[in-house]
Amino acid sequence: MDLSLSESELAFQAEARAWLAANVPAEPLPSMDTEAGWKAHQEWEARLAEARWAVVSWPREYHGREASLVEWVVFEEEYYRAGAPGRVSQNGIFLLAPIIFDHGTREQQDRFLPSMATGEQVWAQCWSEPEAGSDLASLRSTARRDEARGGWVLNGQKTWSSRASFAHWGFGLFRSDPEAQRHAGLTYFLFPLDADGITVRPIAQLDGEAGFAEVFFEDVFVPDSDVLGAPGDGWRVAMSTAGNERGLSLRSPGRFCAAADRLVDLYRSTVADGATPAATETAPAHVVDAWLRAQSYRLYTWGTVTRLAAGGDMGTAGSVNKVFWSELDIALHETALDLLGADAEVESRWLDGYTFSLSGPIYAGTNEIQRNIVAERILGLPREPKGAGR
């Protein structure tokens, strides 16, 4: 058992560190949920791609480096430690791309992956519906077969679609067989958000920015070439995406370790050096707890990486992970706000991070759903009888 990196992994780490040190913008970019911020983030994505740091684990032909899983985690650690911007392309890169690699046709891979890597085309996840939150199986938006045109006609509404306000393409599940029960009869579609019949209505989030949107579909035609996986197989395809989202890909430990290090710095500059008496009595313990939980998350991830590298799969670890990192993210930022005292309500990077963290326990399957999964699939507890609580 060891945590040491190999010669080549160390070389990879050094190269990433050097590039990031020379290229990470000195000033944080404006919020990606504003028009100016969006553009700045797209430019940053292009710069990353040009130096082959946008999608390190992808094949070289799609702007990647064919980096191993270990190298990917190493890169993420370096990325966030360097204070680099959040990834505007993350939904595409981390949620959709693994599915395109696994289930997409070669034609789809060639068509979509390069522009995703460069940030030229940014993707939005269109999964949730007004009546279906974590219960994706109750989706109602429909896809009707149009044999004559060789494709499908989408109708319905998606909501809470992150980045859909500015994104170029969307991906989502539609009910293609109204007779089939719940999980069956769903199909996975890709569609340009400026297609005829699509209306995108931005929704202001808690922070006032249009971070997500409603997307309305009125007789939107999607050709067969933009169906991902087999028609009717969308649930199975989508579940592999959900595993990615809850698991490793979206919330790499680098983010939390970097934030915990900044929290310790904040503690030192505010309390330890006596600059402000604003901190609560509990803040010191919370600083320690945030730091050690970030460390725990990092080490836990290395355990997962080891198992994945040995041919295992994420399994239900993603659910354990998701509850932990989402609560850690909030705790980290709440502690920072405690330390800031009265200044906590004034716009700052900590406040932005706090607002964002509040969404963690809600999206990607609420934490209530994740706890049910932990209880039923890991602890083996009996399912709640049908009709309970209704």
Add this chain to the structure above:
Amino acid sequence: MRFVLTEDQRDFGGSLDALLSGADTVGAARAWAEGDTAPGLELWRRLAEQGVNALVVPEEHGGMGATAVELVVAFEALGRHGVPGPWVESAAYLPLALADADLLAALAEGAVGTVAEAAHAPYALDAEVADHVFSCTGTTLRTATRGERLRSVDRTRHLTTLVAGDPVPGADLGAALESAVLATSAQLLGCGERLLDDAVAYVKQRRQFGREIGSYQAIKHALADVRIALDFARPLVLGAALGEVPAAAAKVACADAAYLASRTALQVHGAVGYTQELDLSIWITKVRALVTAWGTPAQHRAALLETLVAAAGTPVEA
């Protein structure tokens, strides 16, 4: 990079688990609580034969020279099975604290030792069965004699005050403390796993309002939180064993997780969980004792914060 136990380490844990599952550890613990230490000392002897006492004793003194990883594997098993006795003191602290070759060889063979460390473990555990008794104040290790007997929340832990005697040459007292803190963390982790196992088994068979109580979401979520807390305490124990984080981090996380496990296990059992008759009581009271043994969470948090603040602002090399 390979952050999982090796096959040898898993086998070692498995063999201890098998040995302890086959022994009546609960019976030994109950007897120990009543003052009959014979079954517990028999268990001690059998574990010594498996090398548990010799793990971190240096090889030149008859030890196995194993790593801290093997140590935490062993202590998790001791915690899971509720094994009584001054294990942290004999097998984790003294092997690194003592310099005397004969004493080290005796400990490796299975001699029982105990120690009181003024700042972190002020009362000596099970001194009445110890062949060798020490006290440590600051940077000085001394022989010691037994003083006043105190009663622990865990009836299997017999505490005494010590009267310090002559100084003895010590080895690395800092490393010894780190080792004791780490072993206690692993023991807590094992206790937490046992409490969760027992709670899960109980809620699957206990029925109320016409169905198993484990099918109610309130019960599920409480137990899921225990699973998550234990899952994220474990990497800190293994990370501390590799020197990646201080043992204090493991102790804080394991104390929190195991305590959550004990409170939750008690809650889902209801009144029967509050009885001494149920075996659960062995782990509930042990966790409460171990939360403060070898440093309280507050002490460890304060120490960690000091380390972090001292390091903050200086670039951290990975």
